[in-house]
Amino acid sequence: AENTLTIYTYDSFTAEWGPGPIVEKAFEAQCSCQVDFVSVADGVALLNRIKLEGANTKADLVLGLDTNLTTEARATNLFVPHGISAESVAVPGGWNDDTFLPYDYGYFAVVYDTEKLQTPPTSLKDLVEGDPSQKIVIQDPRTSTPGLGLLLWIKSVYGDDAGNAWAKLKNRVLTVTPGWSEAYGLFTKNEAPMVLSYTTSPAYHIIADKTERYQAASFSEGHYLQVEVAGMTKKGAENPLAKQFLQFMLTPSFQDAVPETQWMLPAAKTSEPLDEAFDRMVKPTKSLTIPSDEIAEKRKTWIDEWLQVMSR
Amino acid sequence: MRRIPADPRLLGGALALGMLAVLIGGAFVGLIAEGARNPQAAWAAFDFYLLRIIRFTLLQALLSTVLAVLPALVVARALSRHPVFPGRQLILQLFAVPLALPAIVAALGLLALLGRAGFLATPLGALIGEPWPGIYGLSGILVAHVFFNLPMATRLFLEALQTIPTDQHRLGVQLGFSASNTFRFIEWPALRKALPSVAGLVFMLCVTSFTLVLTLGGGPRATTLEVAIYQALRFDFDPARAVALTLVQLALTVVILAVLSRLGADTAGDANLSVAPRRFDRPNARERMINVALLVVTVVFVVSPLAAIVFAGLFADLQRLAFETSVRSATVTSLWLAFAAATVAIALSFALLRTRHLLQSRRPGGRPSLFERLTDRGAGYVLVVPPIVIGAGWFILLRTMTDLFALAPIMAITVNGVMAMPFALRLLRPAHDDAATRHDRLCASLGLTGWNRLRLIDWPSLRRPLTSAFAFAMALSLGDLGVIALFGSDAVKTLPYLLLERMGSYRTADAAGLGLFLAALTLALMLLSDRLGRSRR
Amino acid sequence: MNGPTIRFDQVAFAYNEAQFLFDATVPDGAITALMGPSGSGKSTLLNLVAGFETPKSGRILIGEQDMRDRAPAARPVSMIFQENNLFAHLTVEQNVGLGRSPSLKLTADDKRAIADALASTGMQNKNNRLPRELSGGERQRVAIARALVRQCPVLLLDEPFASLGPALRADMLDEIRALQARLGLTVLFVTHHPEDASRLADHVLFLENGHITAQGPAKSFLDEQAPAAFRRYMGDAG
Amino acid sequence: MNGPTIRFDQVAFAYNEAQFLFDATVPDGAITALMGPSGSGKSTLLNLVAGFETPKSGRILIGEQDMRDRAPAARPVSMIFQENNLFAHLTVEQNVGLGRSPSLKLTADDKRAIADALASTGMQNKNNRLPRELSGGERQRVAIARALVRQCPVLLLDEPFASLGPALRADMLDEIRALQARLGLTVLFVTHHPEDASRLADHVLFLENGHITAQGPAKSFLDEQAPAAFRRYMGDAG
Numbered sequence A: 001a002e003n004t005l006t007i008y009t010y011d012s013f014t015a016e017w018g019p020g021p022i023v024e025k026a027f028e029a030q031c032s033c034q035v036d037f038v039s040v041a042d043g044v045a046l047l048n049r050i051k052l053e054g055a056n057t058k059a060d061l062v063l064g065l066d067t068n069l070t071t072e073a074r075a076t077n078l079f080v081p082h083g084i085s086a087e088s089v090a091v092p093g094g095w096n097d098d099t100f101l102p103y104d105y106g107y108f109a110v111v112y113d114t115e116k117l118q119t120p121p122t123s124l125k126d127l128v129e130g131d132p133s134q135k136i137v138i139q140d141p142r143t144s145t146p147g148l149g150l151l152l153w154i155k156s157v158y159g160d161d162a163g164n165a166w167a168k169l170k171n172r173v174l175t176v177t178p179g180w181s182e183a184y185g186l187f188t189k190n191e192a193p194m195v196l197s198y199t200t201s202p203a204y205h206i207i208a209d210k211t212e213r214y215q216a217a218s219f220s221e222g223h224y225l226q227v228e229v230a231g232m233t234k235k236g237a238e239n240p241l242a243k244q245f246l247q248f249m250l251t252p253s254f255q256d257a258v259p260e261t262q263w264m265l266p267a268a269k270t271s272e273p274l275d276e277a278f279d280r281m282v283k284p285t286k287s288l289t290i291p292s293d294e295i296a297e298k299r300k301t302w303i304d305e306w307l308q309v310m311s312r
Numbered sequence B: 001m002r003r004i005p006a007d008p009r010l011l012g013g014a015l016a017l018g019m020l021a022v023l024i025g026g027a028f029v030g031l032i033a034e035g036a037r038n039p040q041a042a043w044a045a046f047d048f049y050l051l052r053i054i055r056f057t058l059l060q061a062l063l064s065t066v067l068a069v070l071p072a073l074v075v076a077r078a079l080s081r082h083p084v085f086p087g088r089q090l091i092l093q094l095f096a097v098p099l100a101l102p103a104i105v106a107a108l109g110l111l112a113l114l115g116r117a118g119f120l121a122t123p124l125g126a127l128i129g130e131p132w133p134g135i136y137g138l139s140g141i142l143v144a145h146v147f148f149n150l151p152m153a154t155r156l157f158l159e160a161l162q163t164i165p166t167d168q169h170r171l172g173v174q175l176g177f178s179a180s181n182t183f184r185f186i187e188w189p190a191l192r193k194a195l196p197s198v199a200g201l202v203f204m205l206c207v208t209s210f211t212l213v214l215t216l217g218g219g220p221r222a223t224t225l226e227v228a229i230y231q232a233l234r235f236d237f238d239p240a241r242a243v244a245l246t247l248v249q250l251a252l253t254v255v256i257l258a259v260l261s262r263l264g265a266d267t268a269g270d271a272n273l274s275v276a277p278r279r280f281d282r283p284n285a286r287e288r289m290i291n292v293a294l295l296v297v298t299v300v301f302v303v304s305p306l307a308a309i310v311f312a313g314l315f316a317d318l319q320r321l322a323f324e325t326s327v328r329s330a331t332v333t334s335l336w337l338a339f340a341a342a343t344v345a346i347a348l349s350f351a352l353l354r355t356r357h358l359l360q361s362r363r364p365g366g367r368p369s370l371f372e373r374l375t376d377r378g379a380g381y382v383l384v385v386p387p388i389v390i391g392a393g394w395f396i397l398l399r400t401m402t403d404l405f406a407l408a409p410i411m412a413i414t415v416n417g418v419m420a421m422p423f424a425l426r427l428l429r430p431a432h433d434d435a436a437t438r439h440d441r442l443c444a445s446l447g448l449t450g451w452n453r454l455r456l457i458d459w460p461s462l463r464r465p466l467t468s469a470f471a472f473a474m475a476l477s478l479g480d481l482g483v484i485a486l487f488g489s490d491a492v493k494t495l496p497y498l499l500l501e502r503m504g505s506y507r508t509a510d511a512a513g514l515g516l517f518l519a520a521l522t523l524a525l526m527l528l529s530d531r532l533g534r535s536r537r
Numbered sequence C, D: 001m002n003g004p005t006i007r008f009d010q011v012a013f014a015y016n017e018a019q020f021l022f023d024a025t026v027p028d029g030a031i032t033a034l035m036g037p038s039g040s041g042k043s044t045l046l047n048l049v050a051g052f053e054t055p056k057s058g059r060i061l062i063g064e065q066d067m068r069d070r071a072p073a074a075r076p077v078s079m080i081f082q083e084n085n086l087f088a089h090l091t092v093e094q095n096v097g098l099g100r101s102p103s104l105k106l107t108a109d110d111k112r113a114i115a116d117a118l119a120s121t122g123m124q125n126k127n128n129r130l131p132r133e134l135s136g137g138e139r140q141r142v143a144i145a146r147a148l149v150r151q152c153p154v155l156l157l158d159e160p161f162a163s164l165g166p167a168l169r170a171d172m173l174d175e176i177r178a179l180q181a182r183l184g185l186t187v188l189f190v191t192h193h194p195e196d197a198s199r200l201a202d203h204v205l206f207l208e209n210g211h212i213t214a215q216g217p218a219k220s221f222l223d224e225q226a227p228a229a230f231r232r233y234m235g236d237a238g
Ligand SMILES: Nc1ncnc2c1ncn2[C@@H]1O[C@H](COP(=O)(O)OP(=O)(O)OP(=O)(O)O)[C@@H](O)[C@H]1O
Pocket: C015, C016, C018, C036, C037, C038, C039, C040, C041, C042, C043, C044, C045, C082, D132, D133, D134, D135, D136, D137, D138, D163
């Protein structure tokens, strides 16, 4: 309809306690338009949804892909350059993508239970070679972005030796879940003392639960970076609201919602400093990334390699 | 060859099969059309890993089936030997609850008991003399599958046992049958008739199980074909491979089920009016003790994870939850979607059953035709086609339509209905076939056909199994979240969807509360269906 | 209305070993008794007429019409089976009512006819019972009552009087006779009792081993010149 | 072996409206015919003896033993029902064999007895048929064959000869008579045929409306001085 902006995103974004409702309200107040969210399971499903719909898509904007997926997304030829200056963007390593714009970022981290684990691993190597009776729950890289994140993290640290690292880590893995929620659920139900999540996860427990029990382990090799992005479709290029929203996304009205709904770090300025809990989060010494092009090219081989090892 | 006169009952079955064919065929057409751009991908599916997956898929599914079905036979028999005792109805109603739970809720319920930090971890650890390792890996998968399928199989078997004409019990008593004679000559023939189809159903459910296998399986060592299909579509977006893998899954299932079907036999129906309305044999003290022990163990096994779910749910702010608009509207959405899906499931099952029975009665002795086989086991194979395949295929076909989102509820209803149909089919079949053998000639001679027959004969005599199949189908759809998520329409947010959303936004207590709510809703459904199904006199 | 003839024109049929070949005419608007030893094919013959079995070859004509490919429901035939004549979940009254209207939409006329039929079978006080609350003979009587209210030109009865005592059986025979006379039905009924045949039937068809081995007016079967086969069936004393 | 007496000591029973009160003795080691109009309570009486129904008051004694609280399976009674006597999924031979051994573990002796029983009921060629492949009368004969191989002191038969022709019925009656004579059984059988009663029975119990209204030696029922009630049941012609 006239004056409507259709945004495809994943469902935890539009969930009641997600940023969706806040953002929607704020944007509708300034554009006097109607925002329609259409949500799917997660970033990967989002990309496939776009591939499926092709040129017929109803989406003006797609919000919720991450840097591991941008090459593939670009290859669909369904996205158009946003034409917005990225200077207000503040993500590690800077930003110079002309098609996608970030709205938040975070670092993968091993979150552990201080009541169960006195000496958390201090490096990825420590994690891989540590006591196999101290278990970790991870996600499946075939179905989950944090799962893929860990795969890339180990790849970027171990390179061609990643296979051996996995072979060792395997003994510490309690189980591999299909998604982040399942893994985190097992962790908070005390099934395992460690889980793969984000450096910012403890902030949730501090702010909402008022407990310091769960902490992220800082790894000396650095942490793998995930940046979540949005992009404008060909259809969106004809809707002035699309570009307006992308601009809005980098303003405090949007960014203020990020920390305490997404439990990620904002990709641009917020109106007020973050809750002090965030200051106490692990600050990676080094931010690891693998270029999106390389991921697009090699992901399949790497997953096969992972499968080889893990299914032995 | 004699011409078979056209019969509306044949038409019904043909229509139902047609609908299934369109639903699945359409999805395949969509995927293949899309996959044709990259046909080699289909071949790439056949790699080192596939064999391993196939082996594991079959292993866990066969083990799960045996572990669920054999005890279910015994438990169903024990229940039928004691037709009245306090709490019997409640047990049966509770037995319908596991299926309605989203897999992750059930998995967490099981882990709350048997996990490394579960209630039983300490005693179990003491038992084995080291810290309890939890139930991850094959054992976890098996426990979970038995938890889901044993109660269901028990209900299905019990349904079959209840169609035994009461005169047979009178006869057995007359002839001095012991418990084992009764089993051999009266109960086993009825169970055996149901065995292949129940075992087949459980097997298919275990083959296609996904979240449970991934969550409790421990890793890629324990993955199933379903996961590979899921990956092909979700991550790699590789329709050709998804189709190839689905076909592999289908072929394997058909082969295994063909073997399974040798276990059973179509035994002769009894066309007589059942006169004596009760059972006359009383189990002796020893058997009674065994049965009680058996029932207690089973009930504890099924109920304790449910209790864990309830327990966890009680910590939620249930009152707030109950008054939230989002919960209410999700409840309404869930209920009406499930209601519509159950209607589809029952209509399909009924049409298929009638056609199958008609075809069978027309060939005394001979081999069943392809049509008959399709209406029989064939239709059940839909379970092996993952909903994500159906969803994605149709998505591709329909994507040029202007309003795809408006179709989301229709897709959800159809797919859930079709997926619930195999369950409904099995619940209905013993009673239906029995009633049909008894009534067909009489109806034909009185000119009772169509609506009149449905209203005056079929509905009253099948009221109980029909309502319970309906409630069961509703419960199943209630717990499902596959299809809706695929079409991603925010207009139709169901309870499991909301539950997962809360879990994802880390509202664990809310999620537990919703899990409890879903379980309670199922139980209420079962109670209601029981009430409605009871005959009026 | 006058009931049609039923013609069996070289009708062949088989159940595995058991072979049947029927060639005969059942006269129209009259009552014919079908007799013969147990297992000789009486029920089979009725099933062929009613359409529950299909001939391997030959033709069955009711009136002028060939019944091949006619579904049971489409034949002008009403039948009482040897067993299992009632719907277990319907009351006596409803079971009889179905003979009048398959939708149980009953006019005042229908209701009167049903009440009459129940009265004449002595079931008037058991309207609301379910079949399982009836004795064997009472169930048979409900089936007879239903036959009485049906208005089909051909009436087939498979041993409907087996569980009735002599006096009651005689009453039922008279009811059938009256109905037949009133409507001119063609009636074919199976019985093992020569008394029944002599009281009710105009004609007798005698079956043995799947074949019609004797037929003729009822009178001729019941005196000294009865066919030898029939005398054998009756036993030496018969 | 000599079959026991069966004593009904003020046995009261009711199905809703239908009231029953039985007070009589069935003589031991003899054959008693149970006659009476349809619905008079014949099957009910047999069910009480077999234990499928429980008296409201009064006692049933078989021999010296009170049957109260005895499960049907524990009573020294074998019964042929009015309907549904066979297991639909078992062959004729197996159905008969069950009368010999409830686990179908048959000795050579048993097998001989079964073959004999099948032969004497004329079912020898249908050993392997399923009940649904039999005619109504054949099914009854299988049930009779099973009764013949059973060795229970009390035999209850509910209209077992209804679907058999006269000659065959006479044969079956003779078989039962021979079995009874050989084993000294107490036999109680329901029939609607005075010929059957006169051929087989030593005694007659006559039921009406839930009460035993006449009893006596079979002879006395079958001549001019028969009780009035019995003559009514037989019809004026009887
Ligand atoms: N479904 C069947 N399959 C095989 N044989 C059958 C089947 N039905 C009947 N028969 C055989 O066909 C023959 C004729 O059966 P039918 O029922 O017509 O006999 P009938 O004359 O009615 O006997 P009765 O007086 O005992 O009822 C019998 O020998 C019977 O065994």
